[in-house]
Amino acid sequence: xxxxxxxxxxxxxxxxxxxxxxxxxxxxxxxxxxxxxxxxxxxxxxxxxxxxxxxxxxxxxxxxxxxxxxxxxxxxxxxxxxxxxxxxxxxxxxxxxxxxxxxxxxxxxxxxxxx
Amino acid sequence: xxxxxxxxxxxxxxxxxxxxxxxxxxxxxxxxxxxxxxxxxxxxxxxxxxxxxxxxxxxxxxxxxxxxxxxxxxxxxxxxxxxxxxxxxxxxxxxxxxxxxxxxxxxxxxxxx
Numbered sequence: 001x002x003x004x005x006x007x008x009x010x011x012x013x014x015x016x017x018x019x020x021x022x023x024x025x026x027x028x029x030x031x032x033x034x035x036x037x038x039x040x041x042x043x044x045x046x047x048x049x050x051x052x053x054x055x056x057x058x059x060x061x062x063x064x065x066x067x068x069x070x071x072x073x074x075x076x077x078x079x080x081x082x083x084x085x086x087x088x089x090x091x092x093x094x095x096x097x098x099x100x101x102x103x104x105x106x107x108x109x110x111x112x113x114x115x
Numbered sequence: 116x117x118x119x120x121x122x123x124x125x126x127x128x129x130x131x132x133x134x135x136x137x138x139x140x141x142x143x144x145x146x147x148x149x150x151x152x153x154x155x156x157x158x159x160x161x162x163x164x165x166x167x168x169x170x171x172x173x174x175x176x177x178x179x180x181x182x183x184x185x186x187x188x189x190x191x192x193x194x195x196x197x198x199x200x201x202x203x204x205x206x207x208x209x210x211x212x213x214x215x216x217x218x219x220x221x222x223x224x225x226x227x228x
Contacts, residue, residue, distance in 0.1 A: 002158065033216065043205060043218040056215050090158065102147065102209060104216065106159040 003027065004093050004107035012113045018079040021110045025072055025093030031055065032074040033094070033104060034066055038087035049074055050097030078112070086114045119208050121219035128196050129227050136191040136222050138180075138206030148189040149207040150180055153221075159205065165189065176200070198228045 003026035013019055025032050034046040036059075045058035049068035060066075063081075068074045078085060088111050092104040120139045128134060140146065148165040163174025170182040180191045189206060206219040 002160070035218075042220040045216050045218070048215075058215060092159075103149075103161065103164060105161070106151075108158045 002105040002107065004029075004091060004105050006089075006091050006107040006110050008110060009108065010111050010113070012115065013081060014115055015081055015083060017081050017114075018077065019081065019112065021076040021078070021089055021091075021112075023074045023076070023091030023093075023107060025074070025091075026105055029093035029095050029105070030072065031094045031097050031102075031104075032068055032072070033092040034060075034074070034076050035090040035092065036087045037090060037109070038084075043090075046076070048097075055097050081114045083114050086112055088112075119206055119217045119219040121204075121206055121222050123222045124220065125223045125225070127225045127227065130198055131195045132226075134191070134193040134196045134200070134224070136204055136206075136224070138189045138191065138219055140187050140189070140206075140208045140217070142208065142210040142217075143187075145211040147209045147211075148180075148182060149209075150174065150178070150189070150191050151205045151207060151218075152202045153205065154202045162191070162204070196224070196226050198226050200224060201226045 005024045007022045030051045033048045037043045046060040048056040066076045088109045090109045091107045094104045096102045118141045150162040151159040152162050153159050163172050165172045165182045173179045203221045203223045205221045208217045
């Protein structure tokens, strides 16, 4: 158990819908990262928040957005869902915000299925 | 663009065989390097990491990796694999100046009992 929690574990929804994935980082970690893992694209970095502010952006679609709240939990919002958005979405957390000496701890993931 | 290459997509070994999984990255500056493992149905777990110092890094479960800067490589090794090592292994790189984790495409290891 990494100490990072994600809810829900599974989510099944229809195309065009909007969902929210939630992540609680390890106690004391200030950074939260979101990743998408799919069969055809592998593990893709989406976005990072550090202490409430966006720190780095990866391959995140405009239909997707995220935020980190004052209690440091984070939510990833996915809207206008398409079949291709079906994937495993991981959250990770770390103490630091920068690259140097940074180590990320991953949550169990949310499996999203879009029908 | 920065990239991380794992050339072996699927490896099948018998128990007690030796393992070496390749990882190459394209960034020329200072990097932090990681190997993560994902057991079936589970989340990614850190096997080992390299920040600085001795380029031969020892991790959990008997794994080790060697950072060869001149070759931009960080290969993962284990002298004798077990059935329980069946998993997917991901190499990851953080270039200092980019502050983003770049993951390789993963290598699925299947160890036959």
